Amino acid sequence: MKVGFIGLGNVGGKLSGSLLRNGTALWVHDLNPDFVAQKVALGAQDGGTPAQMMQDCDALITCLPSPEASAAVLAEMMPHVGPGKIWMEMSTTDAQEVKRIGAQVIAAGGAAVDCPVSGGCHRADTGNISIYAGCDRPTFERILPLLTLMGRRVLHTGPLGSASVLKVMTNYLATANLLTLCEALTVMKAAGMDLGTTFEAISISSGTSFVHETESQLLLSGSRDVNFTMDLVQKDIGLFQKLAETHAVPLEISPLIIEMMRDGQRRYGAQAQSDRMIERLEEATGLDIHAPGFPDALIDDEPEERGYEVHPNR
Structure with missing residues (x-):
């Protein structure tokens, strides 16, 4: 072929x-x-x-x-x-x-x-x-x-x-997970927890996920480069929201995620890496959400x- x-x-x-x-x-x-x-x-x-x-x-x-x-x-x-x-x-x-x-x-x-x-x-x-x-x-x-x-x-x-239909659903879930991880890591830092220990605690718990196992590493290393930009995220979660509206499903979390991503685009640029959303919380709290020993790029082994x-x- x-x-x-x-x-x-x-x-x-x-x-x-x-x-x-x-x-x-x-x-x-x-x-x-x-x-x-x-x-x-x-x-x-x-x-x-x-x-x-x-x-x-x-x-x-x-x-x-x-x-x-x-x-x-x-x-x-x-x-x-x-x-x-x-x-x-x-x-x-x-x-x-x-x-x-x-x-x-x-x-x-x-x-x-x-x-x-x-x-x-x-x-x-x-x-x-x-x-x-x-x-x-x-x-x-x-x-x-x-x-x-x-x-x-x-x-x-x-x-x-x-x-x-299924793909925009999975990207919606991934985006929601990224934003909750940003909040979780920031709260743990504010509470005085070691972020390397926090990463492992999430990894072995009911709170773990594919997004945590991959993107949390980029959040903590500081590279924040997952090869996926905010404009692409906004397109995908917008398609999910459109799907929900087409079928008259009154979502509550989805509109909030869309507005959070819009704020990220206003701050860092439409094509900024999506993992830079953690910086909104760093700026709001003055905390540094980094930890040693994490990779700058993801490698599939x-x-x-x-x-x-x-x-x-x-």
Whole structure:
């Protein structure tokens, strides 16, 4: 299968790297020519334009920063969609938008999948990230070999759009967890607790989580660089809030999280790293939320293995 990959940023660059590392015939495109050149040096082909890539490739993956960016790229590719072509949307996007565009792909004879990832850039870099896939079962079985090169655990979530619904939910939970960890660490520091001991206490307790095991280390080391910016967080939690409003669910915590992140953007910039939210509390209290012995960057030390399908309980 010839595969095209459009969007070689923080996540897309790593996912496409896993495909290359595992011998996939890959064509690439990005608005940044340096990103394209890096992948060409590793064995990819310069795809030229999205339209040309849809002509040349069997499966075309997009991993872009916004629904608008994906829509613009798909508009270029649509004249060349036909039987046998697969569009795979790996961006975190609006479920209704991916269904709208996907319907056009399907009407033209192609197949459409929303397959966002979850687990952090460090796991995307090693092929150990998790992947959700929303599509019909025959399409899922066609693309599963590709997905298991990019991710360790692959979940078929149901029809097109279902994966995007689940993904914005997980990003909402991750953001809520980040903000509560910022508060917990600051309160522990104010109470005179050693922050290294606090980290271990959380890790072995009912309060632990994936976010704690990863991002708390970056909070305490002071690097505060999780490769995920506040504007992307705001997009994702906004999509979750929109989903709740669409289904008339009166959320209380979600609007507060959105406003807290807006405040973080006002203070540090729209594209500041999301972990800098801890600095709001440092400024408010005068406390220094750092501890020795924590890494400046996350490294996935789990050996890379071929991924597999996760089957939900029924």
